Amino acid sequence: MKKLAREVCIIGVGMHKFGKFLDKSLKDLTRVAVWNAIHDAGIDAKQIEAAYFSNVLAGLITGQESIRGQVFLRDAGFEGLPIVNVEGACASGAIALREAMITVGAGVYDMVLAVGAEKLYLDDTARSIAAMAANTDVEFMAGLGFQFTGSYAMTLRKYMQQYGWTQEHFARVASKNKYNGSLNPYAQYQKPMSVEEILSSRVIAWPLTLYMCATMGDGAAAAIVCSQEMARKIGGKLPVTIATCCLRSGEVTGEDDGQRGIAREAYDTAGLGPPDIEVAEVHDAMAPGEMFRIEKLGFCRAEEMGQLIDQGYFSLTGKLPVNTSGGLAARGHPIGATGLAQIAELVWQLRGEAGARQVKGRNSLYPRVGLAQNSGGYVEGSPAALTVTILKRDVA
Amino acid sequence: MKKLAREVCIIGVGMHKFGKFLDKSLKDLTRVAVWNAIHDAGIDAKQIEAAYFSNVLAGLITGQESIRGQVFLRDAGFEGLPIVNVEGACASGAIALREAMITVGAGVYDMVLAVGAEKLYLDDTARSIAAMAANTDVEFMAGLGFQFTGSYAMTLRKYMQQYGWTQEHFARVASKNKYNGSLNPYAQYQKPMSVEEILSSRVIAWPLTLYMCATMGDGAAAAIVCSQEMARKIGGKLPVTIATCCLRSGEVTGEDDGQRGIAREAYDTAGLGPPDIEVAEVHDAMAPGEMFRIEKLGFCRAEEMGQLIDQGYFSLTGKLPVNTSGGLAARGHPIGATGLAQIAELVWQLRGEAGARQVKGRNSLYPRVGLAQNSGGYVEGSPAALTVTILKRDVA
Numbered sequence: 001m002k003k004l005a006r007e008v009c010i011i012g013v014g015m016h017k018f019g020k021f022l023d024k025s026l027k028d029l030t031r032v033a034v035w036n037a038i039h040d041a042g043i044d045a046k047q048i049e050a051a052y053f054s055n056v057l058a059g060l061i062t063g064q065e066s067i068r069g070q071v072f073l074r075d076a077g078f079e080g081l082p083i084v085n086v087e088g089a090c091a092s093g094a095i096a097l098r099e100a101m102i103t104v105g106a107g108v109y110d111m112v113l114a115v116g117a118e119k120l121y122l123d124d125t126a127r128s129i130a131a132m133a134a135n136t137d138v139e140f141m142a143g144l145g146f147q148f149t150g151s152y153a154m155t156l157r158k159y160m161q162q163y164g165w166t167q168e169h170f171a172r173v174a175s176k177n178k179y180n181g182s183l184n185p186y187a188q189y190q191k192p193m194s195v196e197e198i199l200s201s202r203v204i205a206w207p208l209t210l211y212m213c214a215t216m217g218d219g220a221a222a223a224i225v226c227s228q229e230m231a232r233k234i235g236g237k238l239p240v241t242i243a244t245c246c247l248r249s250g251e252v253t254g255e256d257d258g259q260r261g262i263a264r265e266a267y268d269t270a271g272l273g274p275p276d277i278e279v280a281e282v283h284d285a286m287a288p289g290e291m292f293r294i295e296k297l298g299f300c301r302a303e304e305m306g307q308l309i310d311q312g313y314f315s316l317t318g319k320l321p322v323n324t325s326g327g328l329a330a331r332g333h334p335i336g337a338t339g340l341a342q343i344a345e346l347v348w349q350l351r352g353e354a355g356a357r358q359v360k361g362r363n364s365l366y367p368r369v370g371l372a373q374n375s376g377g378y379v380e381g382s383p384a385a386l387t388v389t390i391l392k393r394d395v396a
Numbered sequence: 397m398k399k400l401a402r403e404v405c406i407i408g409v410g411m412h413k414f415g416k417f418l419d420k421s422l423k424d425l426t427r428v429a430v431w432n433a434i435h436d437a438g439i440d441a442k443q444i445e446a447a448y449f450s451n452v453l454a455g456l457i458t459g460q461e462s463i464r465g466q467v468f469l470r471d472a473g474f475e476g477l478p479i480v481n482v483e484g485a486c487a488s489g490a491i492a493l494r495e496a497m498i499t500v501g502a503g504v505y506d507m508v509l510a511v512g513a514e515k516l517y518l519d520d521t522a523r524s525i526a527a528m529a530a531n532t533d534v535e536f537m538a539g540l541g542f543q544f545t546g547s548y549a550m551t552l553r554k555y556m557q558q559y560g561w562t563q564e565h566f567a568r569v570a571s572k573n574k575y576n577g578s579l580n581p582y583a584q585y586q587k588p589m590s591v592e593e594i595l596s597s598r599v600i601a602w603p604l605t606l607y608m609c610a611t612m613g614d615g616a617a618a619a620i621v622c623s624q625e626m627a628r629k630i631g632g633k634l635p636v637t638i639a640t641c642c643l644r645s646g647e648v649t650g651e652d653d654g655q656r657g658i659a660r661e662a663y664d665t666a667g668l669g670p671p672d673i674e675v676a677e678v679h680d681a682m683a684p685g686e687m688f689r690i691e692k693l694g695f696c697r698a699e700e701m702g703q704l705i706d707q708g709y710f711s712l713t714g715k716l717p718v719n720t721s722g723g724l725a726a727r728g729h730p731i732g733a734t735g736l737a738q739i740a741e742l743v744w745q746l747r748g749e750a751g752a753r754q755v756k757g758r759n760s761l762y763p764r765v766g767l768a769q770n771s772g773g774y775v776e777g778s779p780a781a782l783t784v785t786i787l788k789r790d791v792a
Binding site: 001002003004005006025027050056057059060062063064065066067068070071074079080081082083084085086087088089095098099102103105106107108109131133134135136137138139140246247248249250258261376377379380382384385 | 397398399400401402421423446452453455456458459460461462463464466467470475476477478479480481482483484485491494495498499501502503504505527529530531532533534535536642643644645646654657772773775776778780781
């Protein structure tokens, strides 16, 4: 992607706690996240001119296949707004942010809401699990009997042989994230967990054990996206600039790797590189996923990963804290909300509002540059939607 | 909405015929529409930098709830593209166009594909009909036993009393559109139908008879959206400028009417008014819907409508031809494709490529300005998504 016609920033974020809320509807989850973001931005809800709504499975889970945002935001008190429902599997939340950014960047509106909400828990869990199969080409996959976790574990074993990654490294990553989640009041799981506990949990597909994997979740997250000009006028909290928000689907033949390609695109458009990133949220549906992403985002080479994990390089007090929110496994992964929860965490970290899990900046009290990586779905063995977002705050 | 940072145009459109295609998948329908648009634009598919995909019911109908565009466009030969799935009930196609326009207008890409595809026909028709209920707030409506056609017929009877609209007027509108459809090779129904045939068809909810109503359909439509600058470089067919493409959801309390409000917004942003429009495609899921829209778009007052219909004012040779494609009732209404089929029709009319249904311009051989109105879904009695698009060609 090329540069937007004008600079765009985030002036407020909000979440509904991630977790299991059998008594709450998507309307309830949406309302809380949106109003938290509005309060955070210090604006009047009427200043919001348009909304992008992200949800993945409400059609199959609640029957609300169509006009999801219109239904759920109406309940939150909005009427008349241009609302666009967007979807891209587990990357949907980042896509809602991206579209809001583009719309403000085009000059069409000055203030746009991006919100993602998902409700996966039902009394009938089997229905939720069946719905999740929609994350791939259903017609094609029906013929294959494809099983995601198994295939993932096989790739993992290759990496272990090649780069010296061990099951203990995976457990250390999961343990770090469970600890981070224990400090996050919005996290689904707020209980620290030792490396031993994780290693001794049930094996899902060796080397993956139960506590290395994200589970189902309900929740919502929102961001208020705004032109720099309008943000200055409002004069609320320090605005956080969206330096870039890139999207791709799958691999491109002849290219090394879709994930590496989009990282390059993100760094190029932001005019930044891996050494500039001070805090990152990455998509760790399984704990080793964090390691794959760290490598592909250029933070370190695969062969040095194990050693860096052992040194605590990616922990809250390390050189590059990763998944300070707890990541997908601890903060939780209500699919359509995840991408925006990553953004909320980065905004809090960049503003110094992350409470007990606040990390330090390299050249200032709090970090100045954060990166979020979100991905979702599979088509012909490649991720269907890959996003990389870089946020940056001016010196305060 | 405010003006885009730069001007955006359409350089190619394409469709898959609308109809009943039990042996074709959404992949098949998408591929044909996209490749027709690419050929029409005279570009290489590789020049397309991003895509917006519109579909409403594939989740409930085929199980492909997630990553629809990624799955269906991969089959059309695309890989690596940023793809965003958008949804807004029957207005989804127009929303895909709008998002493509905004993205190009923001300067992020120079060439973006907007495509809408829908497959409603199944061997099991009851399942398709059940899925269509997702067009409203399903949780709220489940408690009401709301029946759309009946409520529509009641509103209609009020208008008949107030403005002298008669059942024969509705049949004339339907007959005009069936005739237009008979001249459109992409139309689902290509058989002219007399006013008498329409009046004597089965009563659905008086005054509505069977042939006044749109039915289910399969089909796809696509448009290639491009910066003016790039269009000039390519030098293909005469580009058609998107003068505006506005979106709202529902009514705004205290405002006269959401439909009137969005028409005003569209005219304001385009710097045009109702007298400038030379050809229009409007959302006539039922024939009288065309009359409601004509009035709310400011083309005439409700009380003069009947007389104008009797004079043939809205026919192919009239002063303002409406639904030259056949409209929803004759061209067909595969939900997510409809908005882009309207756009394809306008582009053909503005370029003088509409064949036997080509209309004349007022000050030049072919019309210079066309309007498309698309709407979808219901939340608390108001349309969930309203769009108005105005297209304009430079003098050739």
